[in-house]
Amino acid sequence: MKNTATREKLIETGAELIGQHGYNATGINAVLKTCGVPKGSFYHYFSSKEEFGLAVIDQFAAAYDAQLAELLEDTMTPPLERLRRYFAAGREHMHSCNHATGCLIGNLGQELSGQSDTFRDALDRVFQRWEHRLVGCLKGAQEAGELSAALPADTLASFILSGWEGAILRAKTLKSVVPMEQFEAILFQQVLVPPESNVGSA
Amino acid sequence: MKNTATREKLIETGAELIGQHGYNATGINAVLKTCGVPKGSFYHYFSSKEEFGLAVIDQFAAAYDAQLAELLEDTMTPPLERLRRYFAAGREHMHSCNHATGCLIGNLGQELSGQSDTFRDALDRVFQRWEHRLVGCLKGAQEAGELSAALPADTLASFILSGWEGAILRAKTLKSVVPMEQFEAILFQQVLVPPESNVGSA
DNA sequence: CTCATACTAGACTGACTGGTCTATTTTTAA
C-alpha cells in the first residue's frame, strides 16, 4: 500500500510556497522544512524539482478544474450569472491572499514558459481546459438568449481568459481588486451583451 | 566625468537576461560574463542586485514610455488607429522574441510584486504611467467622435491594459500571437465603438 | 519468521549565489 499522505503534503506545501514566491525562488529545503518531511522522502516520491513542479501544477489544475466545473456548469443558475459568480470568487480569493498570490497557473506561465517547454506545455494545457469550460458556459448563454450569438464563443473565451489573467496581474501590483472590478464592469457592459441590444450608445 | 558606458552595458544586458529568464533566475555572474564586465565594476555602480533590478526597470520604463508617447500621441493619425498600431507593434515584438520574453514589466510584476514592496511600487508606477498614456489617447478618440463618450476613459484604459497584459501571457504559454489578435478583435468590435452605434446585434 | 520493498532520515557534495575585499589601473583636477 502506497503512502500517498506524505506525497500530498509535499504537493500542498509546494503549491502554497510556489504560489507565494514563484518556482525558482522556492527551494526544496524550504518546502521540506515547512511540512517537516525529510529530504530522503522527497526524492523517494519525485525524481527532481521539475517533476515536483509538474506534480504541483497537475494537482492544482485538477482541483481548479473541479471548482470551475461546479461554478460554470451549475444548471440552476443562468449562464452569465455563473460567470459573475466565478469572477466574484476570484476577487474573494485575491482578497484572502492579501493580493499576493493571484493565480498559480498565471504566475508560473509568466515565469516558466520561456524557460522550459515541458512546463509551458503543462501550463498551456491547463489554460486550454479552462478556456474550454468558458466556451461551454458562453454557448449556454447564447442558447439561453442571454448573449448575442454574433460573437464566436471560443474567441470570446480567449478574450475573457486573457483579460481576467491580466486583471489579476494588475491587482497584484496595485494591491487592490479594482482592476478586476473594472475588467468585469466593461466586460458585461460592452461584450457580454444580449442579442440585438444597442449597447454603448451615448 | 563619470563613465556611464559600463553602467549602461550592465543595464542593457540585465534587461535582456531578466527578460528571458526572470529576475530570480538571472545571476549577477551571468550578467557579468555576458557583457564582459568584472564584478568590481558591478558593485561600483550598484550597491546590490535589488538596486540593479530597479535600475533595469527604470531604464526600460523610460524607453518604453518614450516609444508609447511617440505612438499614442501621433497627432497625424486618428486616435484609434494609433492604438491599432500600438497593438501591431506589440505583436511584432512578440514574434521577434520567439514568444519568449513578452513584457518585462508584466513578467516582473508577476514574479516580484508578492516578494518585495519596493519592486511592486516601481512596477506599479510604470503601469500607471502606461495607463495614463492610454487615457490620453482614448479621450482623444472620444473628442474626435471615434469613440462613445459613455464609457469613462480611465476604466477603459485599465480594461485595455489588463486585457493586453493577459493576452501577452497567453501568447507566451501558447507560443502564438493568436490570443493577442483575439483580444484586439473583440476589443475593437465590442468595446472601442463609435457613439450611438448598434454593435454586436445578431 | 524472513526477506524484499516502501519509506524515513539527514549528513554530505559540488556547483553556484549575492556580496566583500584588496590591489591595480585609469582618469581628472589642481
Place this chain on the structure above:
DNA sequence: TTAAAAATAGACCAGTCAGTCTAGTATGAG
C-alpha cells in the same frame, strides 16, 4: 607633476541550491 577619485579586476567568502548517498525503520507477502 601629483594626489585624489573613479573605475577595473578578480580572488575570495559564507550561505544556499538541487541532488546523492548510506543507513535505518516500517510494512506486507509468502
